[in-house]
Amino acid sequence: MTILVENLSKNFGKYKALDQVNLEIKIGSLVALVGPSGSGKSTLLRIIAGLEVPDEGRVWLVGRDATLLSVQEREIGFVFQNYALFPHMTVYDNIAFGLDVRNTTANTIKNRVKQLLQLIQLDRFASRYPNQLSGGQRQRVALARALAIEPKVLLLDEPFGALDLKVKKELRNWLRRLHDQVPVTTIFVTHDHQEAMEVANEIVVFKKGRIDQIGNPQDLYKQLRTLSLSER
Structure with a gap:
């Protein structure tokens, strides 16, 4: 196990950004955190990076309690959207x-x-x-x-959000190939389900500060398709 999130909660004033989130991410994974704006995905990423401190819960990195460690001590690479x-x-x-x-x-x-x-x-x-x-x-x-x-974990916050569609698609394919060559544990945030399914080997879907679904792209695609057909 590389990352373990235990009972994580975070409030900004009266707004509950994360509500008792539990998540395990295995070593070498390429994981997408997906959900609408305000669903908690970026807040979780920032807490793992050490840019935010949780109100409750713990973050473990490679078996070490990293909840109160500084950004520098975590050995994490972080790429911002800009x-x-x-x-x-x-x-x-x-x-x-x-x-x-x-x-x-x-x-x-x-x-x-x-x-x-x-x-x-x-x-x-x-x-x-x-x-x-x-x-x-x-x-x-x-x-x-x-x-x-040479970080233990690579975190990407909406890495392709500011790019046009053609460049975005090229970089999605490039990131997938890059991870095959340099299999560092990687977590990226996106609101684009298609992007997540093209790049990640595991997808975590957020909704109102909680994890709504976890699965591989194939399983989640089938669930979304079944839901779409049932609503016709």
Whole structure:
């Protein structure tokens, strides 16, 4: 087991974002958290990352109680929807940033960044700046930067939400292939059921702060299809 969420609750004032959520995510999984805005999926992601503290419950990472650990102690890579790349840094320096702040040796940084540039197929763009890249390219750089530190868990918050349909579809396929090559435990948030079914090997459906369904894409597709036919 990589991640275990136990009886997690979180309130923002009178609004209950999470209500007694329990979830186990196995090592090497690619999991989608799906649901409408305000259903709790992004709040859960931020609590796992250490960006929010739960009101109740615990988060376990690789058998360790991480509920009150700092972001740095969790060894997690986080990719935001807006990429959050440093505009004054080149692609190379953006990817190297996390390694640099950990005082990694220059040779190790060079080899790791070169490896990741090849992985995201942007070898020729190392010296460019974020404003010289397309949205899809910036998203790949953000993913490479998160992977540079070799995180135990990779968290993606609506990673394709700001992209047009063609680029979005290309990146969905790319993320699936990337996970096959680098099988780090990955959780991504989306409100798009189709996106979840194309990318994830397990889907967790949220509704009003609680988990409504859990299953693989095939099982959930059958359930949704059966429900649709019964409503005709």
